[in-house]
Amino acid sequence: MLKEQKNLLSWLGEKEWLAPLLWFGLSMIAACKEFFSGNYNNYTIFKHVFLHATQGKTLYGPYPEYFDVNNYGPLFSVLITPFALMPDMIGSILWVLFNATVLFLAIRQLPLTRIQQNLVLIFASHELMAASGYFQFNPIIAACLVFSFVMIRKGKEFWAAFFIMFGAYTKLYGIVGLSFFFFTNNKWRLIYSMVIWGVVLFALPMILSSPSYIVQSYREWYEALVVKNDQNARFDKGILLQDISAMGFIRRVFRLPYMSVLWVIVPALVLFAAQYLRLKYREYTSYQLYILASALLFTVLFSSSSESPTYIIAFIGPCVWYVLQPKTWQNNAFFIFVLIGCSFSHSDLVTPWVKKNIVVPYAFKAFPCLVMWLVIVYQILTRRFLRTV
Structure with missing residues (x-):
């Protein structure tokens, strides 16, 4: 029986078409279904992060265009820019596809065999579909953690620092990439690279607005997270x-x-x-x-x-x-x-x-x-x- 199970897993992992089909296919089905049902509130919030940044409005207040509020950092306004400039139908579907692709590429970099990578993609495809149905940003956050792990293993501390800081400046979770700190032989390179990327990514949203506005937005982000943390526990x-x-x-x-x-x-x-x-x-x-x-x-x-x-x-x-x-x-x-x-x-x-x-x-x-x-x-x-x- 165990041999048959192992053969079944090998068979699934050897089918090169199966993992991408489930990974991208299920996500696109979920996204299209929700969009055409009018259930794309999260994407509406994301799009308005860009719009409000360019208009100098607060990124963390309630607005009549959507329910709930934004809880991502000011840097998110830069990431969402190309999608926000498109019609909602195109922008939202490409947003989901972009998230799925980034995480797909991250998993493909893991130090696993090709069959093992395919099995990870197959087993996680349903969870990705659930995130895609909400037009979530979490797949990219997962990719940031995986990429920081991969880059540290490869001795590419400069790029590992990018993924750590990018994740931290958008959803804080990226800072968990420091869990892999002890796997590098160039710890000081990782530290000063984080300082460099910390400055660059902190300032990057200023291309959409003024420095004072972005600094104030970071303060408001902190306050919004405190409020959300209190609400979550209730x-x-x-x-x-x-x-x-x-x-x-x-x-x-x-x-x-x-x-x-x-x-x-x-x-x-x-x-x-x-x-x-x-x-x-x-x-x-x-x-x-x-x-x-x-x-x-x-x-x-x-x-x-x-x-x-x-x-x-x-x-x-x-x-x-x-x-x-x-x-x-x-x-x-x-x-x-x-x-x-x-x-x-x-x-x-x-x-x-x-x-x-x-x-x-x-x-x-x-x-x-x-x-x-x-x-x-x-x-x-x-x-x-x-x-x-």
């Missing part, structure tokens, strides 16, 4: 689709609405730091990939801003972990649990009753990923990464 007020994180899961399951996030984040940081006790293996590709998988999961699991579409960042981690594992029935069963519990839990493949009464009110999507992250930490501490295929 699941007792009916905001159920926010804070799909480890903290949100624990608060909802154990009815602890006012639990401090420090009770979860501090132990998580200790466990994350403990993974570096195995730094003597930093030259091992398997150890590096385990740290990558852990970092991708950590980024989403311990952020109160996590929503269902944010999990395209996290879910790349379990996919990378799985392709490294011996194909035992235990590993297969565990990955299927994560695949269904995380990637499919918000889809139509789950009954409305389950979504309404279990998945949404208890932030269940975070649970399989939390278990996966703890398994990865355990395997790193016990040097199980030395037993990968």
